[in-house]
Amino acid sequence: MNQSIASGIDSERRTQIISIEDLYPQLRNKQYYFTVVPGDIMHMHNGIKYYYVEIQCDGKNFLINAYGNMAERLFKAVHSTHQ
Helix, strand or coil, X not given: CCCCCEEEXXXXXXXXXXXXXXXXXXXXXXCCEEEECCCCCEECCCCCEEEEEEEEECCEEEEEXXXXXXXXXXXXXXXXXXX
16 A cells, blocks of 8 residues: 555545645645544554545535555644644
């Protein structure tokens, strides 16, 4: 499993793979609304860290997932901008 990517899935189920480094400048430059922001990093049954957020923009919903070290980075990035 590649731990260096996050995937954004819109309501039409098109998947776009981007890095966390590319994601947050895009979020800061657009009018995104966080609709779900979990307060903690989760652990899957196999122990791998998992984190996600749900975002809405222009009437479309996006789900951003990250695993392993990227889950930690996503968590930190979201919680530093979502306060």
